[in-house]
Amino acid sequence: MTTFDLETKTVRDLNAALHRLPLTGSAAPFQILNPNGEHSIAVGVDADVEIAIDGPVGYFCGGMCRQARITIDGNAGQGVGENMESGLIHVKGDASQSAGATGRGGLLLIEGNASARCGISMKGVDIVVKGDIGHLSGFMAQTGRMVVFGEAGESLGDSLYEARLYVRGPVASLGADCIAKEMRDTHRAELYDLLTAAGEAGRVDVGEFTRYGSARQLYTFHVDNAGAY
Amino acid sequence: MCGIAGLFIKDKALEPQLGALLAQMTSTLCGRGPDSAGFAIYGAERPGTIKITVQGTDATDFAALAADLGRAIGAEVTFAPHWTHAVLFVPREKTEIAESWIDTRADIALVSKGARLEIFKEVGYPDDVAAKFGIPAMAGSHGIAHTRMATESAVTTDGAHPFSTGADQCLVHNGSLSNHASLRRELLADGIRIRTQNDSEVAAGYISRELRAGKTLGQALEHSLGDLDGFFTFVIGTEDGFGVLRDPIACKPAMMAETDQYVAFASEYKSLTGLPGIKTARVWEPKPAQSYFWEHA
Numbered sequence: 001m002t003t004f005d006l007e008t009k010t011v012r013d014l015n016a017a018l019h020r021l022p023l024t025g026s027a028a029p030f031q032i033l034n035p036n037g038e039h040s041i042a043v044g045v046d047a048d049v050e051i052a053i054d055g056p057v058g059y060f061c062g063g064m065c066r067q068a069r070i071t072i073d074g075n076a077g078q079g080v081g082e083n084m085e086s087g088l089i090h091v092k093g094d095a096s097q098s099a100g101a102t103g104r105g106g107l108l109l110i111e112g113n114a115s116a117r118c119g120i121s122m123k124g125v126d127i128v129v130k131g132d133i134g135h136l137s138g139f140m141a142q143t144g145r146m147v148v149f150g151e152a153g154e155s156l157g158d159s160l161y162e163a164r165l166y167v168r169g170p171v172a173s174l175g176a177d178c179i180a181k182e183m184r185d186t187h188r189a190e191l192y193d194l195l196t197a198a199g200e201a202g203r204v205d206v207g208e209f210t211r212y213g214s215a216r217q218l219y220t221f222h223v224d225n226a227g228a229y
Numbered sequence: 230m231c232g233i234a235g236l237f238i239k240d241k242a243l244e245p246q247l248g249a250l251l252a253q254m255t256s257t258l259c260g261r262g263p264d265s266a267g268f269a270i271y272g273a274e275r276p277g278t279i280k281i282t283v284q285g286t287d288a289t290d291f292a293a294l295a296a297d298l299g300r301a302i303g304a305e306v307t308f309a310p311h312w313t314h315a316v317l318f319v320p321r322e323k324t325e326i327a328e329s330w331i332d333t334r335a336d337i338a339l340v341s342k343g344a345r346l347e348i349f350k351e352v353g354y355p356d357d358v359a360a361k362f363g364i365p366a367m368a369g370s371h372g373i374a375h376t377r378m379a380t381e382s383a384v385t386t387d388g389a390h391p392f393s394t395g396a397d398q399c400l401v402h403n404g405s406l407s408n409h410a411s412l413r414r415e416l417l418a419d420g421i422r423i424r425t426q427n428d429s430e431v432a433a434g435y436i437s438r439e440l441r442a443g444k445t446l447g448q449a450l451e452h453s454l455g456d457l458d459g460f461f462t463f464v465i466g467t468e469d470g471f472g473v474l475r476d477p478i479a480c481k482p483a484m485m486a487e488t489d490q491y492v493a494f495a496s497e498y499k500s501l502t503g504l505p506g507i508k509t510a511r512v513w514e515p516k517p518a519q520s521y522f523w524e525h526a
Contacts, residue, residue: 037499056512058499075512077498078482096514097479115514116479135479135517 005033011041018068021047037077042070062089065106081108084125097134100127103144109198116153119146122163128198138165138212139175147194149204157212161220165212166191168204179215187211231403232258232376232496233390235464236504237471237523238369240490243505248367250504252359254493255374257500259355262376265389266358267350269399269466272369274344278318279396282340282347283331284386291315294337301330312361313386314340314349338387338424343397345369345468350389370525371471373464373494375401381409381428392430394421395437397468402429403481403496404460412456432457436465450474450520464494465522472522479517486510492523 004014014032021027029050035041039058042051046066053061056074063082072080075093079101086106091099094112101117103125113131120139127146135153138146141163151169158175164187165178174180183191183206191206219225234254238244248270255266285291295308295317302323309316319327324342331339341348349362355376359365375390382388391399406412409428412435416423421434421441435457439449446465450472462481465472473494475483486493486501488510495501498512515521 036502037497039499056498058497075498094514096482096484116517135477 001029001031003031003033006036006038006041007034011038014041015043015045018042018045018047018049018051021045021049023047035074039077042068045070056093065089075112076110080110081106081125084108094131095129099129100125103127105144107197113150119144119163122146126194126197128194130198130200132169135172136175138163138178141165145190145194147191147198147209149200157214159218160212160214162214164190166194166209167212168209171210171212174212177215177218178212181211181213183207183209183211230261230378232261232500233374233401233403233462233464233494234258234496234500235371235373235401235466235471235473235494237371237492238490239492243490244370245368247369247372248363249365251372251374252364253503254495254500255359255376256356257502258374258376258496261496262378263354264379264384265350265352265377265386266355266375267348267377267389267391267401268359268362268364268372268374269341269346269348269391269393269401270364270367270369270372271345271397271466271468272347272367275318277321279321279324279342279344280347281317281319281324281327281331281342282314282349283317283337284314284340284350285337287313289313289315289337294334298327298330302326311349311363313351314362316347341391341393341399343393343468346393346397346399346466348391348393348399350375350391351386352384352389371466373399373401373466373471381405382426387425388427390429391466392425392427392433394423394430394434395440397466398433398437398440399466400429400433400436401464402432403462404476406432406457406459406461408458428459432461432463440467446470446472446522446524447520450522454518462496467524470522470524472520473515474520475515475517477518483515484512485515485521486512 027049032053035055037058043063045068051070053072058077060079062070066085069088071090076091076095078096081089082101085104091110095114097116099114099118100108108127110129116134118133118137122141122144124144130149132150138157142161148167152171154172155175157178291310295306299306307318390401393399406428409431416434484498488506
């Protein structure tokens with residue numbers, strides 16, 4: 001176990017130590033004390049390592065990470081897990097706006113609420129939010145899955161591509177080209193897998209969720225526009 | 230970018246520490262706004278007098294200024310100097326004549342007036358500005374602060390926040406307004422005094438006009454959502470109250486914390502970490518297009 005106290009060391013020291021970890025083989029876990037809302041904690045890590053953060057973090061925590069499994073014992077500021085590529089980020093509290101933005105892979109698990117623009121432009125990441133999400137979530141989301149146990153704010157999935165959004169509670173409004181879709185067996189199965197990953201299999205019923213996806217009516221989806229490329 | 234902070238004290242035992250807590254909160258926001266800083270402090274009232282805060286330079290002879298003003302209005306004017314600013318204590322019934330006299334002086338500018346409000350703002354690194362004004366030693370019931378990274382107007386003391394456009398009213402702003410020029414003309418026509426070309430002063434003037442029309446702070450904030458075009462997170466102070474509003478898109482960050490002792494606002498959570506009892510405080514992100522306000526009974 002490597003312990004880093006951010007009262008006495010800088011985020012730059014911490015991230016440099018994390019970046020020195022080998023790309024292959026598992027590394028000894030890291031514990032980070034007194035994060036005090038500092039920005040950019042544990043960004044760009046590419047190692048098989050457990051990172052436990054003992055308190056609230058600022059912006060971009062865990063951004064651009066591969067392999068790492070990060071637990072945040074508190075709230076996370078904006079852009080938690082932005083562009084994450086694999087691994088796990090587990091927020092025990094709430095997440096601010098743009099959680100998981102442009103994320104390419106891995107799982108972002110938020111125990112509380114996420115605010116505006118959750119999963120904006122996501123490109124393959126899975127996001128599970130056990131509370132509510134704010135407005136414009138899933139904006140231009142390309143691939144990946146987002147699961148929301150609570151409510152979604154206005155303009156969910158505006159200009160959505162092929163990401164699949166599963167929401168259990170009410171949705172304030174749908175964005176352009178986002179529609180409710182049928183839940184087929186494949187969707188129930190993938191939702192069950194995501195609930196399992198979130199530790200909620202058997203406790204939350206997949207039948208209570210509605211699937212939202214793209215109606216494929218915007219410019220990009222029209223074959224008449226293919227000649228423009 | 231800009232950083233904003235506000236602290237509304239509920240437990241009177243904390244009031245002597247207002248300035249120290251606010252300066253500490255602002256210190257963590259230097260990176261969001263390194264070019265200027267400002268502080269609005271709601272301190273003790275002096276019965277029968279109004280506080281007029283004026284801005285001069287570090288060479289201004291405020292003793293002579295107070296004496297000149299006293300002669301001009303035919304009453305005793307005491308003063309408290311703070312670096313480039315001074316708070317002038319003017320008999321309440323002489324407020325208007327004192328304001329007119331100050332307007333004739335090219336070497337000073339009126340920053341705020343009110344029974345309790347004092348505003349101190351200057352160009353410079355926020356930590357230095359706070360220290361030079363002596364903010365950490367100030368007591369009060371609530372206060373708001375701003376660290377500025379200029380976008381819509383020049384880096385001058387005039388462009389620094391907070392802005393005050395009515396007695397005991399002030400506003401700090403993170404964002405930028407698109408329709409400030411047309412709204413400024415409208416407010417000027419309605420008799421609201423706007424002194425600079427800054428977009429945020431227009432927002433302050435807008436709130437002043439709505440309060441003058443009899444709206445509560447909460448109603449004024451809600452009404453502004455229909456009339457202000459742009460990005461904003463505002464923190465607003467009145468003689469007894471403290472309000473927060475974010476625009477519907479909510480690009481600009483905001484965090485709040487509440488305990489039995491205080492309600493606090495900051496652009497970033499980091500700014501709240503030095504407050505007493507923060508680890509057990511209720512911490513939340515204010516929702517877009519929803520007004521929040523607290524008032525002392």
